[in-house]
Each structure stands twice: as structure tokens, then as C-alpha cells.
Amino acid sequence: MTESRYVHALALGLDPAWRRQTRAERCRTAEELCSAATSPSDVTTFGYSMIGLKAGVDVLLWSLSPSLEALEERSAGVLRAGMGAWMTARHSFLGIIKPSQYVKRPTSQEQSLFEGERSRYLIVYPFTKSTDWYLLTQEERQKVMNEHMKVGHGYKQVRQLLAYSFGVDDMDFLVAYETDDLPAFGELVRDLRGTESRRSTVRDTPILTGIHRPIEEITRLLGAE
Numbered sequence: 341m342t343e344s345r346y347v348h349a350l351a352l353g354l355d356p357a358w359r360r361q362t363r364a365e366r367c368r369t370a371e372e373l374c375s376a377a378t379s380p381s382d383v384t385t386f387g388y389s390m391i392g393l394k395a396g397v398d399v400l401l402w403s404l405s406p407s408l409e410a411l412e413e414r415s416a417g418v419l420r421a422g423m424g425a426w427m428t429a430r431h432s433f434l435g436i437i438k439p440s441q442y443v444k445r446p447t448s449q450e451q452s453l454f455e456g457e458r459s460r461y462l463i464v465y466p467f468t469k470s471t472d473w474y475l476l477t478q479e480e481r482q483k484v485m486n487e488h489m490k491v492g493h494g495y496k497q498v499r500q501l502l503a504y505s506f507g508v509d510d511m512d513f514l515v516a517y518e519t520d521d522l523p524a525f526g527e528l529v530r531d532l533r534g535t536e537s538r539r540s541t542v543r544d545t546p547i548l549t550g551i552h553r554p555i556e557e558i559t560r561l562l563g564a565e
Contacts, residue, residue, distance in 0.1 A: 347503045347514060348411045349464045350401045351390065351431035351548055352418075358426040359563045370564030372422025374555045382406055383414040384454055388462050388550025389558045397430045399558055400550040402462060402516075404454045408434075408508075423559060431548060433466050435503025435514030441478075442485040453501040458552045459518040463525065465547040466511035473540035488537040495528045497521045511543060522549075 358366065377385055388400040401418065405411045411434075418424045453462075473481065492500065498521070503514040519525045532538065553561075 345437040346405050346408055346411055347435050347437055347501070347516075348401075348403045348405070348415070349431070349433040349514065349516070349548065350403070350415060350418075350429060351394075351397045352399045352401070352424075352427040353396045353430045354398045354423070354562055355426040355428070358423065363565075366423075366564045369422030369426070370556075370559035370562075373418065373424045374559060376417040376421035376424060377401065377414075377555045379417070381414065382410045385414060386458060386462075387553060387555040387558055389553045389561060390548065390550045391558075391561055393549060393551075394546070397548065398562060399427070399555075400462070400464070400548055402453075402464070402550075404437075423562075423564070431546060433464060433505070433511070433514045434509045435505045436508065437501070437503050440502060442482060443489070453499060453516055453518050459499065460520045460552055461522055461525070462516065462518050462550045462552060463547060464514065464516040464550075465544055466505070466509070467513040467515045467541070468511045468543040470540045470542050484536045484540075487535050488532065491531050491535060492528065494531075495524055497524050498528055515544070 358369070361369075377387065383403050383405040385401055385403040388402060390397045390400050401415075403411060403414060405414070415429075419427065419429070476484075492498070498517055498519045500518075501516045503516075505511050505514050517525060
């Protein structure tokens with residue numbers, strides 16, 4: 341794994357006025373958006389529907405790129421292409437993928453959200469730790485994280501990715517989980533609430549939960565048919 345991969349979660353909300361256009365115009369603009377979101381480039385993008393799941397958000401684009409500039413170009417292309425011109429960025433989370441200082445040998449559960457088959461659901465959110473956390477010694481932090489990771493490893497049906505956001509976004513980390521079993525993920529989160537690491541959590545909202553669908557299918561659900 342290189343240390344120059346960037347991950348981006350872009351949550352977009354559609355202007356309701358778009359639905360009042362003619363069917364032909366809706367289909368044309370939807371095709372333009374789909375083309376922009378899936379055009380060949382250095383950026384890998386997966387689409388998730390959030391229609392009715394979070395106020396003001398309809399589409400979640402989850403992207404991986406070797407450069408920030410490529411992510412910028414992908415986002416710009418989406419926002420100016422047809423249906424994209426009717427959309428507004430509601431949330432945008434940015435992180436850099438690099439080896440964890442707490443995990444010596446990542447398992448298949450960790451750092452793998454762009455490999456293999458997509459799971460049905462993606463959950464992403466910003467995450468920030470307290471100042472006191474960073475003032476602990478490495479040994480003290482490792483002990484706390486060992487407990488945290490032990491709980492996570494008990495839920496094999498949930499994969500995760502932790503990207504570093506220090507200096508490039510408002511939060512410390514961009515956290516993402518992928519699973520086919522949302523109830524199990526809810527149990528994982530509940531169990532993690534009872535670990536020592538919870539004491540140092542400052543921020544872990546908003547939580548964005550999306551359903552994996554091809555971009556074309558999302559646009560149809562929104563009215564391009």
C-alpha cells in the first residue's frame with residue numbers, strides 16, 4: 341500500500357426542480373451525470389443512494405485517487421455535467437490512506453473498501469479525538485486501541501477503512517465501514533461505545549449511510565425514466 345492515496349466522500353443533494361423538467365430532459369441530463377461519474381481516469385468512484393435516508397442528501401460518491409487534483413477534477417466534472425448542475429455538495433470528507441500506527445498486520449477487514457466485491461451498505465463519518473488522547477504515550481494508546489480492535493475483529497461481516505485527515509480536513513480521520521448486515525454493524529457500534537477509546541471521542545457525526553447502486557440506477561430512482 342502506498343502512502344499517496346486519497347479517499348473522498350462527497351454527499352450531494354438534488355434540487356427538486358430537476359424533477360419538474362420533461363422526461364427527455366431528465367434522461368439527457370442523467371446520462372451526462374453518469375458519464376462524468378464513471379469516465380475512465382485515475383479515480384475509482386462507487387455510487388451509493390441516500391434518497392430519503394438523510395435530509396438534503398440523495399447521492400454519495402465514494403472515491404479513491406492517487407492525487408488530490410484528480411479528485412478535484414472528478415468532482416468538478418460531476419457538478420457541471422447535466423443533472424450534476426442541479427446538485428449541491430452537502431458534505432465532503434477527505435482523507436489520506438496510510439499504514440496504521442496501531443496495526444502491524446492489517447486483516448482482510450481493514451483498509452480494503454476498494455478491493456473485491458462491494459457490500460450492500462457503506463457508512464462514512466468524520467472522526468476526531470481529544471487533545472488528552474494525543475498526550476498519552478504510544479504504549480497507553482496502543483493498549484486502548486488493542487481493546488477497540490478486539491471488539492471490531494469479532495464482527496467479521498464488517499469491513500473498515502481509516503483514512504488520516506490531519507491538515508487536509510476539519511477532522512482527524514475519515515472512517516468508513518462496509519457491510520451487508522446493518523443490524524450487525526449497529527451492534528458493533530454499540531459494543532464500541534463501551535470501550536475505553538470512547539472516552540477520547542470528540543466528534544463522530546454526521547453519519548452517512550448509503551446503499552450501493554450503479555449511478556444509472558440512482559438517477560432512475562430520482563426520476564430519470
